[in-house]
Amino acid sequence: MPKVGVISVGQSAFVRAYPGSIRELAFEAFKDALKGSGIKTEQIDASVICSAPEYDKQRTPAGLVAEYLGLNPQPTFYVESVCSSSSSGLRTAYALIASGLHDVVMVLGFQKMSEISSAESQERMGRGADIQWEAPFGTMMPAYYAMYARGHFQKYGTTEEDLGLIRLKSSTYGVMNDKAVFRKSLTLDKIMEPKYIATPLKMMDCCANADGSSCVILASEQKAKELCEKPVWIRGLGMATAPINMAGRDTFSGLKCAQLAASRAYDMAGLCPKDIDVAEVHDCFTIAEMMAYEDLGFAEPGKGKELIRNKETYKEGRIPVNVDGGLLSKGHPIGATGGSQIRTIVLQLRGAAGPMQVPNAKIGLVHNIGGVGIYGNVSIFSAD
Amino acid sequence: MGFEQFGIVSFTSTTKAEKFVDLLKEGKVCGTICKSCGAKFFPPRSDCNVCLSDEMEWFDVSGVGDLITFTQAMYAPAGFENDIPYILGVAQFDDGVKAFGRLDKSIKEENIKPGMKIKLKVVDLDNGRLSYILTQA
Ligand SMILES: [Zn+2]
Numbered sequence: 367m368p369k370v371g372v373i374s375v376g377q378s379a380f381v382r383a384y385p386g387s388i389r390e391l392a393f394e395a396f397k398d399a400l401k402g403s404g405i406k407t408e409q410i411d412a413s414v415i416c417s418a419p420e421y422d423k424q425r426t427p428a429g430l431v432a433e434y435l436g437l438n439p440q441p442t443f444y445v446e447s448v449c450s451s452s453s454s455g456l457r458t459a460y461a462l463i464a465s466g467l468h469d470v471v472m473v474l475g476f477q478k479m480s481e482i483s484s485a486e487s488q489e490r491m492g493r494g495a496d497i498q499w500e501a502p503f504g505t506m507m508p509a510y511y512a513m514y515a516r517g518h519f520q521k522y523g524t525t526e527e528d529l530g531l532i533r534l535k536s537s538t539y540g541v542m543n544d545k546a547v548f549r550k551s552l553t554l555d556k557i558m559e560p561k562y563i564a565t566p567l568k569m570m571d572c573c574a575n576a577d578g579s580s581c582v583i584l585a586s587e588q589k590a591k592e593l594c595e596k597p598v599w600i601r602g603l604g605m606a607t608a609p610i611n612m613a614g615r616d617t618f619s620g621l622k623c624a625q626l627a628a629s630r631a632y633d634m635a636g637l638c639p640k641d642i643d644v645a646e647v648h649d650c651f652t653i654a655e656m657m658a659y660e661d662l663g664f665a666e667p668g669k670g671k672e673l674i675r676n677k678e679t680y681k682e683g684r685i686p687v688n689v690d691g692g693l694l695s696k697g698h699p700i701g702a703t704g705g706s707q708i709r710t711i712v713l714q715l716r717g718a719a720g721p722m723q724v725p726n727a728k729i730g731l732v733h734n735i736g737g738v739g740i741y742g743n744v745s746i747f748s749a750d
Numbered sequence: 751m752g753f754e755q756f757g758i759v760s761f762t763s764t765t766k767a768e769k770f771v772d773l774l775k776e777g778k779v780c781g782t783i784c785k786s787c788g789a790k791f792f793p794p795r796s797d798c799n800v801c802l803s804d805e806m807e808w809f810d811v812s813g814v815g816d817l818i819t820f821t822q823a824m825y826a827p828a829g830f831e832n833d834i835p836y837i838l839g840v841a842q843f844d845d846g847v848k849a850f851g852r853l854d855k856s857i858k859e860e861n862i863k864p865g866m867k868i869k870l871k872v873v874d875l876d877n878g879r880l881s882y883i884l885t886q887a
Contacts, residue, residue, distance in 0.1 A: 493761060498753075498765060499850075500850055501759070504826050504829075504852075506823070506827050509838050513838070517818065517864075520864045563825055565821055565822040565824075611850065612840050612850040
């Protein structure tokens with residue numbers, strides 16, 4: 367396989383309601399990626415634009431965003447896999463470069479969740495599942511992940527407090543992240559307040575909606591070396607899918623799509639879980655991070671709780687996870703999330719993560735899930 | 751009238767599987783079996799992804815299953831606000847058939863736990879709508 371490198375990353379601040387239009391929001395991440403990188407707009411051969419379309423009033427946003435960023439007449443198109451859209455965008459961009467079709471490709475993820483009213487958002491929420499067979503019962507994301515939490519508790523004896531410890535870790539790093547929407551320090555007592563959204567998940571087990579954008583610029587080996595002093599290399603890309611319908615799932619204690627995506631990414635990279643120095647996992651809910659520990663092989667199935675109880679996923683621990691605050695603190699602007707996770711890992715591998723830096727991080731992993739385990743993307747990066 | 755009669759709020763009006771609703775009217779909760787290869791589907795499919803046949807027959811999910819997991823939803827999407835709180839769950843039946851749906855509100859809360867015995871039951875909703883629930887077997 368030809369080598370493909372990340373030559374620049376950027377993101378907007380993640381905020382509750384962005385005071386501008388989607389093109390302006392996209393520009394924030396683009397500008398952050400280009401500024402000081404020495405990369406010029408005309409050096410970008412193609413762009414892949416990622417968001418979840420149900421939040422966009424704009425039809426076919428790729429054309430609009432490419433125009434506003436000055437990326438005409440280069441090719442552009444739209445890639446979507448809900449919450450993992452920009453990781454699917456990374457996979458697409460990798461293929462465009464590895465095939466030799468393009469040398470430099472940009473992945474721009476964005477979501478302005480406040481683009482639609484909360485009533486409209488409530489209506490769309492019900493359609494996040496199989497609309498023929500599940501949505502007629504009144505479904506929503508927290509309820510689905512709550513069924514996985516119950517499945518995990520039942521099978522392994524995980525507790526609500528174990529999930530609370532994950533949120534506590536998130537807030538420790540959210541406080542440090544100036545791009546995060548939720549920067550308040552939290553106590554376990556506050557986290558454990560019994561404000562249930564869908565039992566056993568409480569308010570603090572859930573991430574917040576946010577507006578935001580992210581940008582990842584990739585290049586062929588030769589271009590990467592020309593354009594960037596410290597390219598970060600893509601070593602493994604794994605993706606897998608699972609039935610959208612819960613009746614098609616064979617387990618409620620882990621996400622099959624993540625397990626398969628992880629094993630494909632490790633195989634491609636020739637690496638194993640022990641080799642990972644720092645990871646970003648898709649913690650849309652605390653239970654999602656707990657399952658990620660196990661699905662990625664950082665812990666044996668059922669032993670994820672030991673990792674968090676022993677603080678092994680803190681910055682000083684054996685396998686630091688989400689030391690930027692994760693989705694729980696940063697917020698989760700659907701289409702931008704994967705790119706933001708990739709940005710964090712790239713900064714870590716460049717030694718540029720500031721107070722969140724994991725010392726000597728050389729190999730990093732991104733786990734980005736779309737829907738309740740419909741789409742699983744796992745990507746592995748290395749500093750050399 | 752067709753499939754839009756299914757569920758509390760419907761998002762699908764046309765499907766080749768709309769006989770599902772006619773069978774609900776007869777008091778039966780049914781899936782489909784592929785006539786050609788015997789693959790069993792719930793929720794029902796009109797097309798077999800195993801052998802590509804579209805020749806299906808209906809079977810009654812009449813047995814007793816086990817509740818695998820559940821959650822009590824304290825918030826609801828638009829159109830379901832009047833129902834909260836309500837319990838959603840997944841039950842496993844023979845032959846690997848699983849069903850997702852709401853749990854019967856009449857089940858005592860202390861009885862709801864993974865492993866409890868479940869059967870599917872047709873329920874009549876307002877305005878001639880129909881659905882099924884997971885009730886205690
Ligand atoms: Zn068949």
